[in-house]
Amino acid sequence: MMAKVQTWWFILKICFSERLVYRGDFALGTLMRFLPIVTQIFLWGAIFATLSEATGTDTIRNFTYHDMIAYYLFVFLGRAFSSMPGLASGIAREIREGTIKKFLIQPIDMLGFLLLNRLAHKLVYYGVAALPFAFMFWLCRDYFPPVPEITTILAFVASLIMSFLLGFFLEAALGMVGFWFLEVSSLFFVYMLFNFFCSGHMFPLDFLPSPWVEIVRAMPLQFLAYYPAAIWLGKVQGAELVQGLLVQLAWVLFFIMLCRVMWSRGVKRYSGFGG
Amino acid sequence: MGTTMSIIELSNLTKTYRIYQKKEGLLASVRGLFSREYREVKAVQGIDLKVDEGEFVAFLGPNGAGKTTTLKLLSGVINPTSGSATVMGHVPWRRENEYRRKFALVMGQKNQLWWDLPAQESFRLHQQIYRIDEKEFDRTHDELIDLLKVKHLLGQPVRELSLGERMKMELIAALLHSPQVLFLDEPTIGLDVIAQHNVQEFLKHYQELRKITILLTSHYMKDVAALCQRIVIIAQGQIMYDGSLSGIVDRFSSHKIVSLLFSGDRLPDDLDRHGEVIEREAPRAKIRIPRREVAEVMARILQKHTIEDVTIEDLPLEEVIAEMFSLVQSENGSPVETAAAETT
Amino acid sequence: MSSQRPSYRNVFLTFARNSLVRDMMFRGNFLIEAISAPCWTLMNQMFYSLIFFYTPSIGAGTGWMKYEFFIFFATTILVNSLVQAFFMRNFEEFSELIRTGNLDFALLKPIDTQFLISLHRITWSSFANTIFGLGLLGYSIWQLSATNSEWAVSLGGVLLYVAYVLFGVGILYSLMLTLSSTSIWLGRNQTLYNFWFYITNFSRYPMEIYGGSAAGSALRFVFSFGIPILLAVNVPARLMAQPLKEDNWMYALVALAATVMSLLASRWVFKKALLSYRSASS
Numbered sequence: 001m002m003a004k005v006q007t008w009w010f011i012l013k014i015c016f017s018e019r020l021v022y023r024g025d026f027a028l029g030t031l032m033r034f035l036p037i038v039t040q041i042f043l044w045g046a047i048f049a050t051l052s053e054a055t056g057t058d059t060i061r062n063f064t065y066h067d068m069i070a071y072y073l074f075v076f077l078g079r080a081f082s083s084m085p086g087l088a089s090g091i092a093r094e095i096r097e098g099t100i101k102k103f104l105i106q107p108i109d110m111l112g113f114l115l116l117n118r119l120a121h122k123l124v125y126y127g128v129a130a131l132p133f134a135f136m137f138w139l140c141r142d143y144f145p146p147v148p149e150i151t152t153i154l155a156f157v158a159s160l161i162m163s164f165l166l167g168f169f170l171e172a173a174l175g176m177v178g179f180w181f182l183e184v185s186s187l188f189f190v191y192m193l194f195n196f197f198c199s200g201h202m203f204p205l206d207f208l209p210s211p212w213v214e215i216v217r218a219m220p221l222q223f224l225a226y227y228p229a230a231i232w233l234g235k236v237q238g239a240e241l242v243q244g245l246l247v248q249l250a251w252v253l254f255f256i257m258l259c260r261v262m263w264s265r266g267v268k269r270y271s272g273f274g275g
Numbered sequence: 276m277g278t279t280m281s282i283i284e285l286s287n288l289t290k291t292y293r294i295y296q297k298k299e300g301l302l303a304s305v306r307g308l309f310s311r312e313y314r315e316v317k318a319v320q321g322i323d324l325k326v327d328e329g330e331f332v333a334f335l336g337p338n339g340a341g342k343t344t345t346l347k348l349l350s351g352v353i354n355p356t357s358g359s360a361t362v363m364g365h366v367p368w369r370r371e372n373e374y375r376r377k378f379a380l381v382m383g384q385k386n387q388l389w390w391d392l393p394a395q396e397s398f399r400l401h402q403q404i405y406r407i408d409e410k411e412f413d414r415t416h417d418e419l420i421d422l423l424k425v426k427h428l429l430g431q432p433v434r435e436l437s438l439g440e441r442m443k444m445e446l447i448a449a450l451l452h453s454p455q456v457l458f459l460d461e462p463t464i465g466l467d468v469i470a471q472h473n474v475q476e477f478l479k480h481y482q483e484l485r486k487i488t489i490l491l492t493s494h495y496m497k498d499v500a501a502l503c504q505r506i507v508i509i510a511q512g513q514i515m516y517d518g519s520l521s522g523i524v525d526r527f528s529s530h531k532i533v534s535l536l537f538s539g540d541r542l543p544d545d546l547d548r549h550g551e552v553i554e555r556e557a558p559r560a561k562i563r564i565p566r567r568e569v570a571e572v573m574a575r576i577l578q579k580h581t582i583e584d585v586t587i588e589d590l591p592l593e594e595v596i597a598e599m600f601s602l603v604q605s606e607n608g609s610p611v612e613t614a615a616a617e618t619t
Numbered sequence: 620m621s622s623q624r625p626s627y628r629n630v631f632l633t634f635a636r637n638s639l640v641r642d643m644m645f646r647g648n649f650l651i652e653a654i655s656a657p658c659w660t661l662m663n664q665m666f667y668s669l670i671f672f673y674t675p676s677i678g679a680g681t682g683w684m685k686y687e688f689f690i691f692f693a694t695t696i697l698v699n700s701l702v703q704a705f706f707m708r709n710f711e712e713f714s715e716l717i718r719t720g721n722l723d724f725a726l727l728k729p730i731d732t733q734f735l736i737s738l739h740r741i742t743w744s745s746f747a748n749t750i751f752g753l754g755l756l757g758y759s760i761w762q763l764s765a766t767n768s769e770w771a772v773s774l775g776g777v778l779l780y781v782a783y784v785l786f787g788v789g790i791l792y793s794l795m796l797t798l799s800s801t802s803i804w805l806g807r808n809q810t811l812y813n814f815w816f817y818i819t820n821f822s823r824y825p826m827e828i829y830g831g832s833a834a835g836s837a838l839r840f841v842f843s844f845g846i847p848i849l850l851a852v853n854v855p856a857r858l859m860a861q862p863l864k865e866d867n868w869m870y871a872l873v874a875l876a877a878t879v880m881s882l883l884a885s886r887w888v889f890k891k892a893l894l895s896y897r898s899a900s901s
Contacts, residue, residue: 035817039824046678046828047670053679114842145721183647189655193662209672268642292897352898372624375729387724391641400637403630404730406623432644516899 008116020110037072037136044068047057061206067233069143071204073136074229080126080133080199081160082224084166088191091175092184095270104267111259121166148234155241162248165189167224169255176259179266194219200226206235222249251270282456282488283326285350286366288358290319290344292514313331318344320512321358326490331482333499334492335596336509340494345509346458349490350380360458376405379449383461386441387448388433394444397459398451419447423477439470459491463498475501497594500599504584508596515599524589527599534561535576536584543580548602558583563590620876625730638741652744656703657751660696664755667692678826681827686766687860688825695823696752698787701802702746706792709737711812713797717892720899721864733889737796744825756859763860774860780859783871787851791819793881794848800885800892825856847877 036126048065053059063071091114094100103110126133139143147153174191178184196202198221205226216222225242230236236244293313319341334342346355349360351367351374360367365374388397402412420426423443428436433444442462451455459478463471479502482489495500499506508516508523516523533550533609537543537558546552548560549572550564564572569587576582589595642649670677671685683691712735716722725735751799763770798814822844826849829839854874857867 029813032813032817036820039820043677043824043829043840045831046681047674047833049675050679051674055673131707135803157763184650189651189658190660196659197662202662203669271854347723347898350727352726360774362652370726370732372729375727380723380727382723385723389641390636391644392637396637396640400630400633401635404728424850427666469894 008120015220030129031136034132036134037069037076040072041069054198061204062235063204063206065189066143067145068204069140070104070145070233071229073140073143073224074232075200078163078225078228079159079199080129081122081228082115082163082199084167084171086170087118087168088175088188089185091172091190092178095176095178095266096182099134100270104271108244110120111172111263114172118168119164125134144231148232150230152234152241155245156228159223159248162252163224163228165252166220166255167260168246170220173258173262174257176262176266177267179262195221195224198222199224200229204230204235206230220248220255223248223251279323282328283324283360284492285322285345285349285360285503288322288345288348288357289317289356289361290317290341290348290353291356292316293320298349304375308378316491317512319355322509322512322514324507324514325516328488329486330505331503332505332507333490333503334490334507335499335508336492336515339511341512342508342509343460344512346380346460346492348492350378351375352380352518376452378453378456378458379454379617380458381445381449381450381460381462382451383442383459383464384438386433386443386445388441390434391432393430394425394433394436395435395446396446401448401451407452408441411453415453416447419450422480423447423473437470439466439619442466442470442474443477443565446474450481453485455486455487459489459490461493462491463493471497478502498607500592508599510599520592523599524592524595528566528590528595529598530565530590531562532561532588533569533573534559534584534586534588538581538583549576627730627734630709630730630734634739635741638739639743642743649744652742653747656745656748657699658720660751664689665691671868677825678827679804680865681825682861682872686759689755689859690763691825691852691856693752693756693759694787695852696748696755697784697853698791699819700745700748700752701784701788702791702795704742705788706737706743706795707812708740708882709747710799712736712740714802717800717896718802721899722895724774726893726896731815733796733886734895737792745815746867760859770862776859776862779871780855781860783855783874785853786874787879788845788870790874790881791822793878793885794818794846796885797888800889803892803895809811818846819848822852823843826853843873847874847881850874850877 020056025054044065046070048058048060051060055203058064059067067236072180100110102108148156153210174188177187181187198205198216200222205213205222210218227236231241293315295313318339322341322345334345336342342416344353348355349362351370354368356613363374363377365377366370367374381565389400393415398416401407402409407516408417420429423446424438428440428444436444446462462478463474464475468547475498480585481487484504491498491502504519506516506518506520506523507514518527532553534608537560540557542555542557542560546555546560546562550562550568552560554561562572573585573587590598667688675684677688705790713722714738716725722736725732728735760772764772774896795815821838826839826843829835839849848871852871854870857864858869861867
């Protein structure tokens with residue numbers, strides 16, 4: 001156990017130092033990622049400007065203009081936790097190219113290893129990015145509603161952590177489809193599309209009219225970006241909030257189990273090919 | 276005969292590089308725009324050269340000597356720091372279209388053909404870019420295909436061809452527009468022996484046929500010996516020698532190899548006194564002796580032993596050149612890779 | 620002996636043909652690209668439709684109602700897909716080549732180097748988006764003429780639109796050329812594509828949304844007259860969707876001037892970059 005911890009710490013340190021070399025570049029790059037939000041701020045500003053005049057209310061589904069901006073910033077944060085670039089395609093590629101064998105031969109659990117890898121990467125990445133992030137949030141502080149109660153904040157953090165796990169296991173499962181199908185890039189592409197649209201990345205899912213909103217709420221994708229933001233902004237409260245967190249937890253557990261099953265089945269199938 | 280104007284003239288051509296300490300990352304690069312540390316590398320130092328039309332000249336030299344840089348200067352790919360050069364009356368680095376139509380550069384192991392497409396498609400593109408007349412294109416094209424025997428490969432994507440076959444295609448592409456001057460940078464590097472031979476044969480034949488001017492750089496003595504009468508040795512950016520192959524030995528060979536056939540079955544034990552024994556298999560021995568000592572050593576040996584046969588030879592050309600490079604190194608103090616490793 | 624300048628038209632056609640042959644060799648990839656790009660566009664389209672579910676226009680008094688805005692969006696698609704089809708890949712390659720010193724072969728050809736590196740590869744799959752854009756444009760025009768009696772499209776209007784779409788492509792092309800040329804000095808900047816995305820993101824919406832605040836006005840000014848990316852889409856979109864707007868003629872003139880100056884400026888930067896070019900050692 002001790003050896004494992006030491007290994008993990010070692011990996012973490014290496015990732016960290018590698019990142020630090022690029023830190024100036026990196027801070028600039030991180031700030032640049034906020035640029036699209038600037039456009040969104042202006043866009044929604046223009047939309048809300050005519051709203052009260054045209055429709056009589058100044059909210060869309062209970063979102064005010066300020067809510068919108070705060071929402072986008074929180075979604076940004078949520079995506080920072082849940083996005084796993086290259087995870088699915090990396091797994092699929094390792095399966096395709098045979099390099100996945102090292103996980104079969106050595107006593108390393110692939111999923112555990114990858115999870116740790118991602119965790120380390122994110123810790124490092126956002127450790128260094130924390131400053132630009134904080135700076136952006138501070139710049140936009142006027143848009144935020146008053147800081148919610150501690151219970152809400154705890155729920156928010158819980159949801160964020162779960163979104164990390166959900167994002168990981170979901171994409172890992174996708175990647176492992178590669179055990180059965182050689183050409184999975186179209187699957188990933190479809191997933192990316194759905195992710196973009198249905199995770200709340202583009203707009204609050206509340207905006208969708210029926211029956212779409214029900215369909216999207218039945219999917220796990222909302223928890224990748226929308227849900228934590230909705231918690232902080234108070235769009236879900238009380239019993240509903242607890243229920244939502246439980247559903248999120250259920251999805252996380254479901255994908256963990258799915259991954260385990262896919263791994264063992266997939267490995268059996270893979271070894272059958274005598275690769 | 277005719278005019279004394281050379282087709283290629285270099286005068287005091289110099290190229291000095293500044294190697295900056297490159298730092299990665301955007302911010303570092305931007306900062307680097309204002310202040311940078313650098314060191315200077317003199318790639319080419321004041322080269323003077325004249326080449327007449329129809330000559331086939333080889334540039335020989337170790338890595339970093341400046342051979343490729345010289346070719347690139349003459350192709351207009353880079354600008355010189357100072358000095359001048361004209362090729363067919365043009366200043367190369369002005370990159371005039373008129374000039375570019377008249378010459379070709381082929382670089383060994385560097386590919387300019389479209390990777391995924393058959394060579395034929397790249398040839399057609401060449402025709403368009405160089406505005407080669409249809410009939411003339413067909414004629415030249417067929418001639419080259421025949422000479423290099425690659426007709427069956429024309430429809431295959433370039434990436435599927437072997438290294439040797441790719442080089443042939445590169446040569447064809449370079450010659451389609453019938454250039455008057457051809458620059459070849461290590462054209463046979465990485466090729467197997469047969470492919471090397473094919474390329475050499477082709478170049479020889481083509482040059483005799485078309486009487487074009489060719490400048491070739493190479494590490495391989497076989498290229499040079501087979502093709503060129505004139506050798507220019509470049510080391511550390513300067514011309515060390517400019518003349519014929521045999522002249523090199525005369526000028527630079529510091530040692531001779533003496534082969535002795537002793538009478539009797541045994542060799543004397545003190546052979547090492549006379550020089551460096553490079554081979555001993557009784558009753559024969561080969562000794563490497565500095566040139567100026569040959570007469571004296573020979574006298575000594577003949578006095579002490581009975582010799583049935585003697586042969587005195589020059590060092591192999593490769594060794595001569597390798598030695599010459601080491602000489603340059605010890606003279607100038609800064610390290611220059613010897614050519615010994617490369618000459619095969 | 621070949622002694623005439625090449626026919627740029629023929630060379631370009633050969634580039635187009637070679638690119639098509641090559642793309643067809645990798646049919647799977649081609650199909651994926653040709654389908655995925657319009658899918659993303661469709662998703663954005665659905666997002667905008669959703670917005671108009673809640674509000675009749677974007678911005679007060681800007682004139683960007685639903686179908687006007689769809690025309691705007693279609694124009695964005697057209698300009699960007701053309702840039703993508705003709706130039707994107709070429710400049711990604713160019714910025715690598717010039718930085719690593721592998722541009723030699725381009726410099727040996729008796730043809731304008733800028734032409735060569737800008738156009739030798741055409742990404743045919745990007746035209747799928749162009750088709751989508753044209754479809755959306757047609758649909759919006761049809762809807763707009765049905766619902767708005769004051770609005771009409773004329774042949775002159777269409778020609779003007781096409782011209783300004785091309786100017787818009789020219790402006791973005793100049794930006795791309797400048798960005799990729801600078802990689803010789805700035806080294807490995809974040810892949811060209813990312814940088815490109817962040818900058819052109821501002822050009823995707825009507826310039827009117829930047830009104831109202833000091834920061835907004837500053838942005839609008841910089842991106843109209845400094846790096847005129849705002850003009851690339853806005854001007855043709857306005858000419859088509861809101862032809863009667865008062866200051867259209869001013870923007871049209873500015874856009875024309877901006878295109879010319881951008882092209883000249885970017886060529887200058889390009890030539891400067893070539894002067895600093897260092898061939899890689901073998």
